[in-house]
Amino acid sequence: MPPVTSLLETAVEALGGASRPGQIRMASAVAHAIDTGEHLAVQAGTGTGKSLAYLVPAIAHAMATGKTVIVSTATIALQRQLVERDLPRLAKALKPALGSEPRFAILKGRGNYLCLNKIHAGVTEEPENALLDAFELSRTGREVTRLREWVSDTETGDRDDLTPGVSDRAWKQVSVSARECLGANNCSYSEDCFAERSRIIAGQADVIVTNHAMLAIDALSPANILPEHDVVIIDEAHELTDRITAVSTAELSSASITLAARRCGKLIDEELVDDVIGAAEQFGELLNDTSDASTPRRLTRLPDGYDLALAALRDRLWKARNAIGPINQAGAPDPEAAAARSAATTSLEELHDTAVRVLGAFDDPDEANRRDVVWVAHDRFRNDTHAVLRVAPLSVGGLLRASLFAHSTVILTSATLVVGGGFDALAATWGLPAHARADDDTPQPDPAAQAVGDVTAFGLAVPSDAEDIRWRGLDAGSPFDYPRSAILYIARHLPAPGRDAIAEPIRDELRELMAAAGGRTLGLFSSMRAAKEAASIMREQTDHRILCQGDDMTSTLVREFTDDTASCLFGTLSLWQGVDVPGPSLSLVVIDRIPFPRPDDPLLAARQRAVEARGGNGFMSVAANHASLLLAQGAGRLLRSIDDRGVVAVLDSRLATARYGGYLVKSLPPFWRTTDTATVLGALRRLTA
Known part of the structure; x- marks a missing residue:
C-alpha cells in the first residue's frame, strides 16, 4: 500500500486539483x-x-x-456530493495505485425506500390531522397513485431518485420505518425488497x-x-x-394516541379501542389545562393527575398491543393482514415506551442527574394549535x-x-x-x-x-488569507437589539451597508419575523431587489441571488449554514444579532441548569457555545473561493461590549476587525467599484 500522502498526490493530480498544505x-x-x-x-x-x-x-x-x-x-447535499461526484472520481483515480477499484455505497433508513409489502397490501395510513381539506387529500391520492406506478419503473425504490418528488404524507403511504418492517424472514417480498438490496450492496462496499x-x-x-x-x-x-438528540426525542399527544388506536381497526375489540381513545382524550385535556400555547413549558415534576393519566395510557396501550397477536398468524402469509398488524403494533409500542420513559424521567430528585427533559409544546396547524408532550435526552x-x-x-x-x-x-x-x-x-x-x-x-x-x-x-x-480578504465589522455604536421591531438606527445602518455594497448582501436574521420585517423595510427604502426566505423554495432563492449580482437575500437559520455563493454576487454578510438560543427553549435551558448544578457556567457552556457555532457558520458564508472579498457586519453591539464578546469572536476566522463605520463603508464602495 503506497503512503497516504502519495495516494493523495495521485488523487489530486488525477482530479485536476492543486496541492494544499x-x-x-x-x-x-x-x-x-x-x-x-x-x-x-x-x-x-x-x-x-x-x-x-x-x-x-x-x-x-x-x-x-x-x-x-x-x-x-x-x-443530503453532502451525501450526494460524496456518492455522485467525489467517490466515483476518486475510486477511478486510485485504481492504478491500489490494484483494484474501491467500492462504495450509500446506506439510508428503510423509510427512504418503497415497501413492496405495504404497496401490494393496499394499507392506507389515516391522516395524522383531521383538519386536512379535500384538496390536500386529493393531491395526496394523486401522488400515491404515481408512486404505485413508479414501482414498475424504478430499480432502487429510493425516494431521492423520484422526480418530481412527493409530499411526506404521500410517501408515508408506501414506506415503513425500521420498527414497522416485517423483517426478511416474515415478508413475502423480501427477495425483491429495495431496502434489503441496498443493505446487501452496502455490505460489500x-x-x-x-x-x-x-x-x-x-x-x-x-x-x-x-x-x-x-x-x-x-x-x-x-x-x-x-x-442524535432529534432521533432520541419522543412525543405523546391526544391525536397521535387516537390515531394509533384507530389503526388497530378490526384487529382488536372495539371496546379496547374505545378505552385507549378515552385515555387519550383524558391525557389531552390535562395537556391543555397545564400549558400555554404561546410558549413551551418545561416540567420539573409531573403535574397533578399526570401520573395516573400516563399510567392508564401505558397499561391500555400495552393491553391493545398484546391483543393484536403475532404479525404473521398461522397459515398462508397474508400481506395485507401482516402489514396492518405491523403498523398497529409499532405505533402502540412506541407510544407505550414513551409513556414509560416520561413516568421514569423524574425518579431522581436532582434535576442535573436526570437522563431526560420533559416539556409541553404546541404544534401549529393553520389557525389551530395542538398540545404535545415531548421528552428528549439531557445529554447524548x-x-x-x-x-x-x-x-x-x-x-x-x-x-x-x-x-x-x-x-x-x-x-x-x-x-x-x-x-x-x-x-x-x-x-x-x-x-x-x-x-x-x-x-x-x-x-x-x-x-x-x-x-x-x-x-x-x-x-x-484554510487556504484563505482572512485578514487580507475580509473585514469583521462590529457596529459598536448601535443600541443593543431588543425584542420588538428592528430599531431605527439598525435599519439605517443596514441600508447604508447595502448601498455601499451595491446590493450583494446576504442578511442572516435571528428569526423569520425579523427577516420579513427587514425585507419589507428595505424594499420601501432602497431600489435593491430583496429576496426573502419563504417567498419561494430556498434553493430557488439562492440561485436567483447568485444570478442577479445586485440582489439581496434575507433569511434565517437554514441560510446560516450550507449556502455556497462564490464570486461577485456576495460581498456583504449582515448578522442582525448574536444567535443565542431562545431563553424558553426547554431542552437547552435544562442543559444550562445541569451545568450550573455542577459548578460550571451554564450560560457560557450552552448558550454562548450555541451562538459561537452559528456565528462561525454564518460568517463562513462570505469567503467561498480564493478570490472572494468582502465584509461580515454584525449589528449587535454586544459582540464588542459584553464580557462574553471576546469568547464568541475567538470562534470566528481571523478577519481584519474594526468598529469604524466609515472604514467599512469605504472598503465596500471600493470593492463594488
Whole structure:
C-alpha cells in the first residue's frame, strides 16, 4: 500500500486539483488516527479539501485491511456530493495505485425506500390531522397513485431518485420505518425488497456513506443496523449532537394516541379501542389545562393527575398491543393482514415506551442527574394549535461514548469545530473528556473560557471508563488569507437589539451597508419575523431587489441571488449554514444579532441548569457555545473561493461590549476587525467599484 500522502498526490493530480498544505496535514493526521486508534477532531476551513483528506486514508485502510469504513454526514447535499461526484472520481483515480477499484455505497433508513409489502397490501395510513381539506387529500391520492406506478419503473425504490418528488404524507403511504418492517424472514417480498438490496450492496462496499440519524438508530438499536466496521468518519460534526438528540426525542399527544388506536381497526375489540381513545382524550385535556400555547413549558415534576393519566395510557396501550397477536398468524402469509398488524403494533409500542420513559424521567430528585427533559409544546396547524408532550435526552454524550467511541476509531471534522478558541466545548457534547486529550497542537481556550470549567456532557460526571478514551484536535487551517480578504465589522455604536421591531438606527445602518455594497448582501436574521420585517423595510427604502426566505423554495432563492449580482437575500437559520455563493454576487454578510438560543427553549435551558448544578457556567457552556457555532457558520458564508472579498457586519453591539464578546469572536476566522463605520463603508464602495 503506497503512503497516504502519495495516494493523495495521485488523487489530486488525477482530479485536476492543486496541492494544499492543510489538506496534506489533515490526511496525515487521519491516517495516524486510524493507525493508532486515537480519536481525532479536525477543523478544516472552506477550501481545504477535507473530503479528499479523509476519503483517501479511509479507502487506503479499507483496501489494506478488508474492513469497511463508515462516513456519516448531516445533510443530503453532502451525501450526494460524496456518492455522485467525489467517490466515483476518486475510486477511478486510485485504481492504478491500489490494484483494484474501491467500492462504495450509500446506506439510508428503510423509510427512504418503497415497501413492496405495504404497496401490494393496499394499507392506507389515516391522516395524522383531521383538519386536512379535500384538496390536500386529493393531491395526496394523486401522488400515491404515481408512486404505485413508479414501482414498475424504478430499480432502487429510493425516494431521492423520484422526480418530481412527493409530499411526506404521500410517501408515508408506501414506506415503513425500521420498527414497522416485517423483517426478511416474515415478508413475502423480501427477495425483491429495495431496502434489503441496498443493505446487501452496502455490505460489500469498502466505504459506506450514511447520515447522523442512521448512526443514532444504530446506537439505540439492539441489532446492528450498520455493517461491521472499525472506523467512522463524521463530516459536519458540529451538527452531530443535535441530530442524535432529534432521533432520541419522543412525543405523546391526544391525536397521535387516537390515531394509533384507530389503526388497530378490526384487529382488536372495539371496546379496547374505545378505552385507549378515552385515555387519550383524558391525557389531552390535562395537556391543555397545564400549558400555554404561546410558549413551551418545561416540567420539573409531573403535574397533578399526570401520573395516573400516563399510567392508564401505558397499561391500555400495552393491553391493545398484546391483543393484536403475532404479525404473521398461522397459515398462508397474508400481506395485507401482516402489514396492518405491523403498523398497529409499532405505533402502540412506541407510544407505550414513551409513556414509560416520561413516568421514569423524574425518579431522581436532582434535576442535573436526570437522563431526560420533559416539556409541553404546541404544534401549529393553520389557525389551530395542538398540545404535545415531548421528552428528549439531557445529554447524548454517554450514548456516543458507549456506542460509538468505545467500538470504533472516530474522525470528527467540520469547517467549524473550534469554539471559544478550543475543541473542548464540542468534545464535551460528544462525551469526550477534556483531560483525556492527547498532547498536540490543539488551540487552547483563553482563561475566560477556562473559567467556565471543564464541564463535560453538559455538566454530567464523566464515567470511570473515560480515561481509556484518547483524542486529539487539529486545526488544518484554510487556504484563505482572512485578514487580507475580509473585514469583521462590529457596529459598536448601535443600541443593543431588543425584542420588538428592528430599531431605527439598525435599519439605517443596514441600508447604508447595502448601498455601499451595491446590493450583494446576504442578511442572516435571528428569526423569520425579523427577516420579513427587514425585507419589507428595505424594499420601501432602497431600489435593491430583496429576496426573502419563504417567498419561494430556498434553493430557488439562492440561485436567483447568485444570478442577479445586485440582489439581496434575507433569511434565517437554514441560510446560516450550507449556502455556497462564490464570486461577485456576495460581498456583504449582515448578522442582525448574536444567535443565542431562545431563553424558553426547554431542552437547552435544562442543559444550562445541569451545568450550573455542577459548578460550571451554564450560560457560557450552552448558550454562548450555541451562538459561537452559528456565528462561525454564518460568517463562513462570505469567503467561498480564493478570490472572494468582502465584509461580515454584525449589528449587535454586544459582540464588542459584553464580557462574553471576546469568547464568541475567538470562534470566528481571523478577519481584519474594526468598529469604524466609515472604514467599512469605504472598503465596500471600493470593492463594488
